[in-house]
Amino acid sequence: MAANTKTSRKVARYAVPVAVAGVAAATVAMVPAFANAGGPDLPKVTAQQLVEKIAASEVQQLSGTARISTDLGLPKIATGLLGGGGGVAGGSANPEDKVAQLANGTHTLRIAADGPDRQRLTFLDGKDEYSLIHNGDDVWGYDSKSNEVFHEKNPEAGKASGKDAGKEHKTGDRPAASPQQMAEEILKAAGTTTDVSVGDTAQVAGRDAYQLVLKPKQSGSTVGSVQIAVDAKTGVPLRVQLLSSQGGKPIVDAGFTKVDFAKPSADTFAFTPPKGAKLTEGTDGAAKGDKDNAFKALESFPGLEGLMGGPNGKGDLKVLGEGWATIARIDSGAGKSLKDLENDKNAPKEAKQFLDSLGDKVNGKFGEGRVLSTRLVNALITDDGKVYVGAVTKDALVKAADANK
Incomplete structure (x- = not known):
């Protein structure tokens, strides 16, 4: 800092x-x-x-x-x-x-x-x-x-x-x-x-x-x-x-x-x-454990650099809704899709383990994706590299993805 x-x-x-x-x-x-x-x-x-x-x-x-x-x-x-x-x-x-x-x-x-x-x-x-x-x-x-x-x-x-x-x-x-x-x-x-x-x-x-x-x-x-x-x-x-x-x-x-x-x-x-x-x-942004956002953490998994867009990803952020129903839509600019990684025989096992931890596959007008579920926050990662995240239900994320595909 x-x-x-x-x-x-x-x-x-x-x-x-x-x-x-x-x-x-x-x-x-x-x-x-x-x-x-x-x-x-x-x-x-x-x-x-x-x-x-x-x-x-x-x-x-x-x-x-x-x-x-x-x-x-x-x-x-x-x-x-x-x-x-x-x-x-x-x-x-x-x-x-x-x-x-x-x-x-x-x-x-x-x-x-x-x-x-x-x-x-x-x-x-x-x-x-x-x-x-x-x-x-x-x-x-x-x-x-x-x-x-x-x-x-x-x-x-x-x-x-x-x-x-x-x-x-x-x-x-x-x-x-x-x-x-x-x-x-x-x-x-x-x-x-x-x-x-x-x-x-x-x-x-x-x-x-x-x-x-x-x-x-x-x-x-x-x-x-x-x-x-x-x-x-x-x-x-x-x-x-x-x-x-x-x-x-x-x-x-x-x-x-x-x-x-x-x-x-x-x-x-x-x-x-x-x-x-x-x-x-401590130094600005260089201290151990510094995380500007969730993507930096995700990129720490081998094989996920391209999926999350890497250092040159678009990282475009759009806020949908308001209040308790707010959802962040992030276009990671990823070079890979979830499906690409899933089908990649050479992908590191850590990346596959991460995909398995994400939970259920979902689909809608937006296409296909996976949902990371917690009791508070849910995140939908679509196959085309977009992320919808908020303190909302999985159904609310799917609806948002369908409306903003």
Whole structure:
């Protein structure tokens, strides 16, 4: 990353990568069922009042423990490709490699924040720890198992001062995996395609909370609803639930199990590389694990370079629909079709394994293709090299492909 990259971009970069789902960070809200049976008796509020309460919250200092559980239903081969399934330890100290692992399984995190310039996120899975620390103009990643350190410096950070500084960074620089930031990203994306209401009250991390419920108005979305538990006193989102339109357990669960709104101690954000640790300095686009988009990940499979269009592919992108029914149509400019690869006796076995993992073959007016299915995002790759992807059902993708062939 370039030295003059803004801190807000730096922190956003370490959110769950778009490649995990393929689209829409707004749909990657997370959820745990930590509410006690029988919610607390709280004064009635409207949905508008609850949204305003979240927006008006001035809390920028907190610490606590959170749990994130994700069940996207990714094929095993895709889970490995996107960084999941390996626990938090090992590999490298690059933050993208570690935070990507939130796309799979259950993880426990320790979170601390003190304003726009200091946050710390520590993965607590297993005996080894991984910490991501933002302190002023420094961002550190430390993997205790491999004893590797990742570092990026940003001289632009902290230049804003006074009252405006806090407002400028208030949303973007909270811990990237915190329920607070996730909820705000969802609310920013909610528009005329969303029904917003107030659900039952709850208790989260020992605190009384209201629940804001967002439901897609449109048909065809894989998302049934998003439920955000909001602290009744502070307005801080404590928990977010992403529920599938097909029912079953939440697609993703994230929320505090413990939370304290006192100012964390200054040494919480201090970091000095341990003696003997391997240090990697981040550079623009060159850090290990950097993925501009899902195609770069797909191209890592031998034999798929031509299929995905390679470095000289067209990469034309068209957005179809809106809101929860948004579909991205990508013309990869591929030199090969899926059928070409399927029939190629000399194609590497890894490429064939990837095709097998994509799932069912489908056909329509657009021709033929294959669908990569998860509980949240589906992707249709047509034989002529086009990709339709969105948090929508397979039927919705086929309809879009037929209408835009």
